[in-house]
Amino acid sequence: MSDVIPKECSSRQYHDSDLSFNWETMVFFSQCDAVNKNLNLNELLKLTSDVAVEDFNRRGMSREVLNENGIAILVSRDSFRFHKFPKENQKIVVRTWEEKSEPLQFVRAVEIESLDGEKLVSGITAWLLIDLNQRRIMPIKKFDSMGLRTPTEKKTEHDCLPFGKIQIPEDMTLWDERVIKYTDLDANGHTNNSRYAAFAVDALPEQFQSKVFKDFRINFAKEAMLGQKVKVFGKIEENENKLFILGKAEGETSFEVELCW
Incomplete structure (x- = not known):
């Protein structure tokens, strides 16, 4: 079997001048549902988590570096709006960036577009910082004082639902x-x-x-x-x-x- 990746399946990762991280990739058939050939919800979470982790990696906050500092970053809440579902064999760009943090959680935006710029998915996510030694949530200010990242004041408008408490009915x-x-x-x-x-x-x-x-x-x-x-x-x-x-x-x-x- 050839180890050459076909051009149509290749991916590219890069930061823009505004520090948003971009991942050009393709939606593979194994990631899609059996009826509509749309990207599965669990595959969406994989994709958006992986692109966030890679953004952290490239900014010097790999899982190994965080572990050495007794820290873990875990996703807490996700909210996504589907303008048009990514489909099997579609080439897409997944874009993510950090926004102004809340006291106890990172805030990260994500967008998925087709290569020709059509908006497919927009989302906003929240991430908790865990002190591995104390086994409790660490305030973002304490993390920033360690010098591992430069805080941002960036805030943008989002057309998805806000992340927050979900009002679960009682009679489930x-x-x-x-x-x-x-x-x-x-x-x-x-x-x-x-x-x-x-x-x-x-x-x-x-x-x-x-x-x-x-x-x-x-x-x-x-x-x-x-x-x-x-x-x-x-x-x-x-x-x-x-x-x-x-x-x-x-x-x-x-x-x-x-x-x-």
Whole structure:
């Protein structure tokens, strides 16, 4: 087998003059759903997390450097609006940049466009800084005092829903159960954030699994650990064109999802 990457599948990564990080890539068939050939929600989370991590890497904040300083950066909340779903074999640009931080979380914007500039997805995400020694959230100011990054005051307008608390209804119905397996874990040994989106979609009633949604919000609460059973609850609110999903592990909230159409 040739080790030459075909030109049409090649990717390019670079920073713009405004320090936004760009990743030109392609949507592969393995990343898409079986009905619409659209990028899966869990693959969207993989893509947007990976581009954020690579941005940190190139700015001197690799996972190794952070670990040496007793720090981890974990995604906490994501909100995305779909103007047009990225599709199988489509060449895209994923663009991300940091915005002005909140006291206890980084704020990061993300956009996905076609190579000819058509807006496909826009999003805003929140990331927590974890003190690995104290096992608690670290204030962003304390991190900035370490000199690992230059804070930004940048703030832009976003057309997606704001990240924030998801108002989960009380009368949820059990939709699915699953156990956290080895392949759900990432290189940190944690259940990868993208897996929770897969759990949510797999739990949906069949007629909603292929539905083209307009907005997607997911909040991460407590990690589901290897071997734990995750119970996935849901509720559809047809009159409001939205549905809610709640994942619980050992009786505690693991993740929350809101999907709107």
